[in-house]
Amino acid sequence: MTHLVRARTIFFVTPAALVIKSVLMLNKTIDVILCRCMYTMTGRVRVATITLAIITHVWVLNLILCTSLHNKQSARGKKSYIEPRLLVSGSPSVEAPAVVVVCKAHNSSSNNPAQDAATGQGSLLLRESWTRQLEQLDLMLKTLLYFSKSDKWRIIVMTDTVSTFNEVVKLTHTFPERHRQRLELQHEKVWFPDKYPGIKEHWRPCVWAKQFLAEALPHEDSVVYFDTDVVFLGPAEEVWSLLRSMKTGQVVSLAPEPQYILDNPKRPYAGRAGLNTGVIIANLTRLRQLPGGGLGSAILREGSFYPLPRHDQDALNHFLMNKPHLVQEVTSRWNFAPSSCFSSAPSCPDCVSAGILVLHGADATFYRHIDRKFLVVYHSMRSLRLDGDSQPVLEQLELQLALVDALRSKFPCSNYSNLNHALTLGLKDAATLKVQPLPQH
Structure with a gap:
């Protein structure tokens, strides 16, 4: 590379x-x-x-x-300046694959997530909606392919059944042939320890599976995990640069989750403001050196699994709270959620200088009325076509973001400085730059 x-x-x-x-x-x-x-x-x-x-x-x-x-x-006073930006060329996922976990809830009955959000039928239906999960995964794959220059994407799709994997593959049947050929979808079964049979259903189906990547994928050295509710706003291969920047002894790279600062009662958290597990850059070889042979097993051994039922992210924060040497904490550019806009959140200068790379619609934010700009971006990006021109989408998005600002409504990201620029920089690149990938060596 x-x-x-x-x-x-x-x-x-x-x-x-x-x-x-x-x-x-x-x-x-x-x-x-x-x-x-x-x-x-x-x-x-x-x-x-x-x-x-x-x-x-x-x-x-x-x-x-x-x-x-x-x-x-x-x-005014902020002069134009030159910002060095690291680009990763080639196909980094061939050696260190991307990973997603997809499981279908047994009681998933919502076929119209947009209507559920509009009628306020709540969060539970939206969170467990299979239709919503497929819609988000479809856009995740499309934006990954659209902004990327890599000619091959190896993605491990971890599911609880083969039929679920087949439904994921079916999503790509509508993609243009040349883009479909860039995807190499590999099926792996989710892994959970035998001593904890109920952990699969804790919080949401299979949500704990991402903590057991080292145990589930014994032949992989490193992986980059993404929740299915993320949208790429730039070349996804840039995330792989974080694997190289990890210092000796660091096992994962994670972005902040500032919601922990505001919680009352307080929950234990690691890092400056808590850590979000929507994007996990993981060195699996190093994780296997932890007690139990992996991150999830180490969490269980230490007792961070309790009290039940415990969110996997809470358990991870509790486990890493006194182990800062294991974590490379990165900015929210790599995993930007609504909480990233909180005034108490760590600053993110590269969000503006280099553009937000991964937008995370955590907790059904792309459907619920949590943050208007997240809704605008998600629905604008759904009109993106893999072989289409990004300019119309860019113009539509810029206009809608400006109108949201004009209404002066209050929501988490309403006062985030230069957010519109950070959200649209990747589309501007796609509309104006023609950068060819370098050949692999």
Whole structure:
């Protein structure tokens, strides 16, 4: 595998074209309102309605223009600068495969996750929805292929049944042939210790399986694990650079989970603000040197499994709380969840300078009304076509993000500085850059 460093110039300015597009959309809307008023109202009612419509029009335009001006003013004094960015070329997953865990809940009955979210039918249906999981996995694979320059992706799909694996493979049948040929999906069965027969169903089906990767995959030296509710916003192969940056003795690389800071009552956590297990960069050879022969087995031996039922992420944080030497803690660029926007979260300068690489819709965030910008990104990216142009998707996404800002609603990421830039930088690259992968050596 070879590397190259690309120089990148960053500008923190909202495009004026975005504001112009918003104005045109609002003009069209006001025209419709005025026409309806002319034909359905008379006298003072007509005048009052037209006046109200014009006031509303001016108010919304003012919000958009003020938002744009605020972004420009906040950028003053921040000169453009060159940010070295490490690119990984070739196909790193051939030697260190990507891993996903997919299990179907026995009581999964929700076939319309979007409707469940809209009607507030709750979180439980959404969390266990098989339809939602397949939709998210479909977009995960598409964005992985779209932004990547690797000609081969080896992905280990760990499931509890062969039929579940076949459903995952079926997702790729709609992909263009040349992209389907880039995927090498390999089936492995999830592994759990015999002494803990109920652990498979703890919290959610198979959620604990990612803690037993070293035990389940004895022939692999290193892997990169992803939850199925992630969307790639740039070349996924960059994540593999974290395997090389791990120091001697470090067994995993993990990003922060700042939710732990705000929890009341407090839960034990590791790192600066807790650790999130949605993306795990794991050296399995080193993990096998832990007591029991793997991370999950070591957690069980130490008793971090209790009290029952315990979330696997909580157990991992409890286990690593006093073992910082085992962890390479990275920024939220590699695993960006809504909690990454909390004011108490560790800073992430590379989120803005290099762009968010992995967006994590934890806890059905891509369907629930937790953060509006996560919803906007997810639904915009679903319109992405593997052989299509990213420019229309980019323009649509930029416009919708600007409108969300103009509404000034409160949600976790509403005050995160330059977030729109961080969310769209990968699409801008895809629209403007033509970087060819280097040949493997």
